[in-house]
Amino acid sequence: MYKAEWRIIGPVPAFGETPLFMPGDRVRILVRWPVGHYRVPIYLRGKLGIVETIIEPPAVDNEQEGYGRNAGEKRHYYRVAVQLTEIWPAYAGSSRDSLHIEVFETWLERIET
Amino acid sequence: MTATEHLVKRLPNDVGGTPADPIQIADHPLEPWEKRCHALADVLDFHKIINTEEKRRGVESLGTELVNKLSYYERWIAAFANILFQKAILSPSDLARKMQEVEARWPTREK
Amino acid sequence: MSSQDQAISSTHEHGVHDHADADVSEPARPGYYEVMETAVRELLIERRFFEAGEIRHQIEVLDSRTPALGAKVVARAWVDPEFRARFLANGRTACEELGITFYDDTQLIVLENTEKVHNLIVCTLCSCYPRPVLGLPPDWYKLKPYRARAVYEPRAVLAEFGTIIPDDVEIRVSDSTAQVRFLVLPRRPEGSEHLTEEQLAALVTRDTMIGVVPAMLKPDGDAS
Numbered sequence: 001m002y003k004a005e006w007r008i009i010g011p012v013p014a015f016g017e018t019p020l021f022m023p024g025d026r027v028r029i030l031v032r033w034p035v036g037h038y039r040v041p042i043y044l045r046g047k048l049g050i051v052e053t054i055i056e057p058p059a060v061d062n063e064q065e066g067y068g069r070n071a072g073e074k075r076h077y078y079r080v081a082v083q084l085t086e087i088w089p090a091y092a093g094s095s096r097d098s099l100h101i102e103v104f105e106t107w108l109e110r111i112e113t
Numbered sequence: 114m115t116a117t118e119h120l121v122k123r124l125p126n127d128v129g130g131t132p133a134d135p136i137q138i139a140d141h142p143l144e145p146w147e148k149r150c151h152a153l154a155d156v157l158d159f160h161k162i163i164n165t166e167e168k169r170r171g172v173e174s175l176g177t178e179l180v181n182k183l184s185y186y187e188r189w190i191a192a193f194a195n196i197l198f199q200k201a202i203l204s205p206s207d208l209a210r211k212m213q214e215v216e217a218r219w220p221t222r223e224k
Numbered sequence: 225m226s227s228q229d230q231a232i233s234s235t236h237e238h239g240v241h242d243h244a245d246a247d248v249s250e251p252a253r254p255g256y257y258e259v260m261e262t263a264v265r266e267l268l269i270e271r272r273f274f275e276a277g278e279i280r281h282q283i284e285v286l287d288s289r290t291p292a293l294g295a296k297v298v299a300r301a302w303v304d305p306e307f308r309a310r311f312l313a314n315g316r317t318a319c320e321e322l323g324i325t326f327y328d329d330t331q332l333i334v335l336e337n338t339e340k341v342h343n344l345i346v347c348t349l350c351s352c353y354p355r356p357v358l359g360l361p362p363d364w365y366k367l368k369p370y371r372a373r374a375v376y377e378p379r380a381v382l383a384e385f386g387t388i389i390p391d392d393v394e395i396r397v398s399d400s401t402a403q404v405r406f407l408v409l410p411r412r413p414e415g416s417e418h419l420t421e422e423q424l425a426a427l428v429t430r431d432t433m434i435g436v437v438p439a440m441l442k443p444d445g446d447a448s
Binding site for chain 2: 253254255257258259260261262263264265266267268271273274278279280282283285286287327328348349350351360362363364366367368369370371372373375376381384385399
Binding site: 041093094 | 331333348349375376377378379391392393394395396397398399400401402403404
């Protein structure tokens, strides 16, 4: 059973260890146009969504990993929920329908309400 | 906006939301070479010679025409060849010579 | 195409193909890409990057991974609520509990279908699929029409598989792009209460775990 008094104060997390976003955060998927390898589909760029879960542990940026050396900057991926009506203005299905996708931290910005 | 930007900006595999045909609900059992090709991908990944993301990027780098015209495992093996050359693990002439040697194991076609 | 794996195996192991039997029993000449695959593999083995046995073993691994594995896990989740909770919390460790090892670095998120939510899985950018527990994906999953349309018109896509989802049920499409893979936990069919775990597993097809069809009782009400 976890007790708050057991938490050790003092260790400083390294860059990328602390997630920048929390479940429930409203986020925008950035508009960016990489030349070469990317893993954020064009249909999602600029769309608004909500962070559903933080994928643990932090992992390598797959856009860098694709260029070899089995390396890249490590940060968190987030499972983000986006309404299909947000993605497709003419979406014909239910307004409840949603898309969920893993997005690397460097592709997200927080939306302040 | 130049006339060709869109070709660079959208990778050939980025098809989400693009116009497409009805789904053909078909499947085919893998050819033996396709299964060996899949096993090769896994073994290359285990040995960190070519990781899965490199394979994806290698397939994308084949370009739109090859991505659209080659089958799934044909794209993989062509991508592997290119990546192995880039990593100086094989050279193009190594592979060309070996491919000729493999082909020579079958009698030449009589025409 | 005629069965070639024996001939190809002996070719790469012995280096020489026996031309003596040049009749109908001789296997067809390999195509260009098969020649490329053979050449790449043999060069890498000659240069000691890996051993031939590793390829053979990985083929055995791949052959052993079929939707029957996923079906067993789903059936267990249907009958055992505590296992179901563990399965939903961490799909990979729950599979490992049942002896299904994951030979790669992927995680597994299990997506539960309910009366309010229907899940569907796609990989628009390539063909990400939970191979350790389902085996290799079908062609339609890897081709453009499914990948393009599942994120744009999931209800029309489901209808092409014969699945109609009412408007008051949310469709959740999961597009795999990174290290996480997905498996749909389909709803247990009504009227299946009397079935054994093994009979339940027989109701769980590959397509129910991708999310394009619901799990159903066989037409005559039993699972045989």
